[in-house]
Amino acid sequence: MHFFSQSHRGHGHRCSERGGRPDIRPDFPFGGGGGRRERIFASGDLKFVVLHLLGQKPAHGYEIIKAMGDLVGGDYTPSPGTIYPTLTMLEDLGWITSAQQEGGRKEYRISAEGQARLDEQRETVERILAHLGHVRNRAHGRRLPEIMRAMENLKTALRLRLGDDAPDPAVARRISEIIDRAAVEIERC
Structure with missing residues (x-):
């Protein structure tokens, strides 16, 4: 099982055992997490x-x-x-x-x-x-310029492709598969 965590509050992505796809949070844009960053220090x-x-x-x-x-x-x-x-x-x-x-x-x-x-x-x-x-x-x-540029490119591409209207379900599925594959490849680096 793979974990993609944005915070320890439970808003990150967790790949399911069904097909390795992250469980998407429908209440956040693009399934992303919200809220605070992870805690730096445990109690004490x-x-x-x-x-x-x-x-x-x-x-x-x-x-x-x-x-x-x-x-x-x-x-x-x-x-x-x-x-x-x-x-x-x-x-x-x-x-x-x-x-x-x-x-x-x-x-x-x-x-x-x-x-x-x-x-x-x-x-x-x-x-x-x-x-x-x-x-x-x-x-x-997170501060490496080439990674920041690539992340901004992805966000821009998503905004341009998705616009204000809900995408066709087949297009949405295809986009999510591409992002999921990229996430798995990044994890393997």
Whole structure:
């Protein structure tokens, strides 16, 4: 069974076992998914990424936000409303400490207890970092100019061919078969 996922909310395409054709969502144009992008972090993962970053070097909250965006490849930047409560929680747990710097900014650093916790969770951290690497690679792939051009060409061809009227069922079936074959070929690359 092949999976073509646009998000983890269930709006992606899933090929059926009947003939390898994606199950089309009739409520979205061209069967596409809608809604939010996939979740970057599973529950509880963010704190380990923050610990990992602080294990590399002390940092201000803004530097952690920037480093997190770099880990994910620029498609995601955590909000201060996500990072600062996480830093507060980690400080409350005793896993990090903070010191007020000139200009009023806090610099955070991992504590001995935090380093021990990070070492205990090494496999979890490696799993999270591997996932972030995949997310980064997908983000990079979506920004390749030749792929972006080809995707825009496909959308334009569909708009021109389909227009505002419902296409003949035979034409619609033929177009969907062509797109399905292309999707399978792309998956095999």
